[in-house]
Amino acid sequence: MNFKPLGDRLLIQRVEEANTTASGIIIPDNAKEKPSKGKVIAVGSEVEDINVDDTVVFGKYSGNEIILDGEEFLIMESSDIFGILI
Incomplete structure (x- = not known):
């Protein structure tokens, strides 16, 4: 994918969260919310402090969903990012 x-936009792929709780209860797909963290795949030329392969946290309704090569990604502005997971 090129x-x-x-x-100041970023291409982000959501990081899927576990399907079970700590106590072993299985959460069905229709009850799960979309994850609000993801891996940075590509960054625009004006983005500072965020690099490719960083895992970031963003708002629930941030970004625009697109499909590239059959995979779902988000495009969002760097101001939509709350922070980087270290």
Whole structure:
């Protein structure tokens, strides 16, 4: 996949969370919320402090969903990122 976000935008792939709780209860797909963290796949030329392969936290309704090569990604502005998981 060749994709370069413009300006201060990032290409992010959501990180799926576990399907079971700590006590072993299985959460069905229709009851799960979309994860609010993801892995940075590509960054625009104006993005500072965020690098490719960083895991970031963002708002529940942040970004625009796109499909590239059959996979789902988010494009969002760097201001939509709350922080980087270390």
